Amino acid sequence: MHCKERLCISLLQKCRNLKQIEQIQAFVWKNGFKADPVVAGKLILKCAVLIPDSLHHARHLLLHASNPDVFMYNTLSRGLSESETPEDSLITLIEMRRRSLTPDSYSFAFALKVAADLMYLKAGIQLHCQALVYGLNTHLFVGTTLTGMYGECGYLEYARRAFEEMSEPNIVAWNAMLTACFRCDDIKKVEFVFDEMPFRNLTSWNVMLAGYVKAGEVELARKLFMELPMKDGVSWNTMIVGLAQNGHLDEAFGLFRELRRTGMKVNEVSLTGVLSACAQAGALEFGKILHGLVEKAGVGWIVSINNALLDTYARCGNVDMARLVFQRMPDKKNIVTWTSLIAGLAVHGYGEEAIQYFHEMEEYGVMPDGVLFISVLYACSHAGLIKEGCKYFNKMNKVYGIEPTIEHYGCMVDLYGRAGLLQKAYKFINEMPILPNVVIWRTLLGACSFHGNVKLAEQMKQKLSELDPQDSGDYILLSNVYAAAAKWEDVGALRKLMSSHCVKKTPGWSVIEVHRTTFTFVAGGELDEITGQAHEKIREVISRLRIESGYVPETKTVLHDIEEEEKENAVSWHSEKLAVAYGLLRTCKGKTIRIVKNLRICSDCHNVMKLISRVYEVDIVVRDRSRFHYFKDGTCTCKGYW
Template structure:
């Protein structure tokens, strides 16, 4: 009988459900060992940290124990910290101070300060700092380092540096923490200064600099640090690859991945997902296929995050068929996997299939999250499925108890607005329980542009001016609406206002992959050999479209009161036309031409792509700012609803 409690502890090792844990607890109660601090502490630890969805039971165990010790409180604080509800860690710490005579230790402060950092509460952090001072633990190396991280997370580099300066003998971890805090607060020069002052550095210190520069968009500075490093580990390479991909330096991301292989290092999960992300953003499907082959040969195709990145890459590169194939062959599918597949189908206009995949997901017992519903509502809005979208919006809250976020409301406004129900979209927006942001108002302005509603557009633009007066896209949209309506005086007023405020239009660009090299085209630029080649081919294409396809330029939205010939010249030089012309010039017959564009495709370009697909018997895939357009035999997958 004396061995019973120890047997219960051995059972805890393999316990993964709350039901089993309660049975073990019952056994300890029968033997009277549930009141032993050692056994009770082990039970609370397992309940709070190991078994999912059992924090409430851990809290009950703690409250029913007569004199809980600091370990028990620390365990519950840690459990809440790791659960995604860090504010409960702070409440548990407060409860400990009020009800317990046991003083907090360094672990108490380390856990609760990290919780305050995750919660982003500077006020709670300052109060906890005072408590650490009272208990003489503010100079403790572990606590001090966590305080530095806390202030960095909360945007106070001044306090972070002050805590660091008061540390007697900061170790390399503390130095790294203060450098990270500088980066988080946007103090890039301060981070470099601290890095140069370090009496000793390790590889983590250099990796902190790489990550900080990459997140700040300072890739040249990151590159300098990287090549100064004597030892470059897999974290260093991964940070550079992810940094380049995140900042749009796609060729550099691919180049560094190749170099990683050349130096004999094995790509890890982060570097693989990072380079696949670069392929996704750039539309580099050929390089993505090579990576897919490498993943299969390397035997890492069991890693869920890598498979998720593959699904996303194929979907965003316009090959939804391969995205389906990877998805169906995955040994394990997380909620991210299902959501990635739904999002991929949505981008390609396969809304009905996206909804079917969602129902399959439910049937497999996978609980959707708020991002899943964003993807579903997006699918419905881009396919005009108003009833299904409204039903899913209600289902999200009624069935899954997911409180709608601003993204969901934005999708609903887009759903109604895109379908032409502008007043309904406006009423929905005005009745939102949360304050609509500029993105939602801009969504409605875009719908006004599609349907030519000048009056509502002016109202919406006035709201946008209050929120983001310097945004060029709003002025461009309003100018577009005025131009279509022939209100050139109003167009001139908007453009003059933009000039006075020094607001510049975001230049449109398009990219195409040829022989695993990315080519970027910007309208009006003639700076290189590829662009000159594209212009020459485009002239030939446009002439053939007029003769064989009956092409007539759609110039209604050109934002200038100029003659028709000049308008035709302007629309003929849009970046996606240049990219397609270059693709026709360079790619062999039978190849699918894939284009990535940073702005919404215009109506004239959309018409041209349909005609090219018919006249040249080609398949074109264009990814614009919001969706995919697959052109084949004179028609588009969007059914002219985009």
């Protein structure tokens, strides 16, 4: 090779931006060796893969190259596959044919990766057929990518066939097959392939672990994790994320701490996993610590991390910080970012702001999806924006072509129901093109309960009894309707029915975070030391409220704690009362008490929270199953609307 060419290559290896590339290119052309495929290929490689925002230049170069080879096309294809328009990568194969070039295994592998990422099954099948023509489907590299592509698209049988076309699959191919089973949510097949494998490495074990986690088999995952011959960061992350996803929050926190103790590097995956646990638990203080760790680990620029932080702040009741994360994050906001923000604002009752952001998102150029519209409709229903709700419900289908699912219909029923348009909601259900499920009926029952419509509530309960006779919440809602209408005989009859049907009450729990540690209280749970302290305190609080604010406990919702009543236990309290009492005991004056509850807060507890906020001069934030309640100086932001 000519020494000038060698100089070019060495210079290219060092250059970092488009301008430097252009300078070298000018040098190359001036010296008359632009036709040399090696030098030109290097140029394209640099432009297309290593220098950001210079793909157009790479395309231009290739278009004008007098003697392009397969390598050059492959390089461009790879660059495109990692760009913002990965589908362009598929065109390079057509372009190669036009230039009478024969694609090689790399050409297919890059294109197949794109088909897998975008889940373009049709394109994937076409590529498979073409690979067959060239006899490349048996190639390990191509066969493995084919297996992965079919798995990604959810076609396990095709994946198996592509896998079997390889005569001697290696460990990477076997792992691709295993992953295909995992992607297709078939844990039995994951186990089967795992047993069938002639050799395994840590990746195989990690896929198996992820399989158990995804199938909700926490016990099996835990056992496998303990028995792993060796563990790497992925094993740890899989387990942390798995625990968080399956609701084992305290254990997820514990494992994260253990990971840090091992000295292994915490990365964006472990952090998003543990942040998700934080969001579920409503543990704001721990969330703040994690935010610090995010900065320390240098992963604050990653989109998924920002999304997780945004979601955590919103779900822990700190909307201001959620907004701040959104404003500060790099300009790569995706659909998850916008959904988290809109949903976060919606649960706090900021419906109008949520909708403003929806419009901003449309301008920003992100395509909405079904999940996003659930947040938008939720924002409308929780802020009483009926007209807007209807508008967006129509828009999602007419403008964006998204078919409404049962969740969207549920939001609409909620929208009408909350606003007291009960007949309209009922009519809407009857006109739905899909079969209503228990959630739909329950939503309307809740609205009937809130607006005191006995007749419709009875009808709803009837429907629910046919579909889900064991749900205690439905009995309680109907009972509340009867109680509000002073139909005490019906209340009594319902109570008998409940015990004769052996209806189990969903145990209510509340979590409070005190000095960065979470404490869980369960109504009628074990009487340990902490619960004992909470009991003692709540008795004192209630008597103070009776004296200072004339508090009288509500008897309307008498069925709420039927189990405790049956136990004839005089000291029975809802978990949120215990949590707030414990908060009063342990929280410094002036600090907000934050509670997360798994069920909806009852109206007596709601009243008690209001009174405590005034008498004890403390702000209380309660996240219940439905929304956030901010208690301050005797009032709540939900304005009695929940």
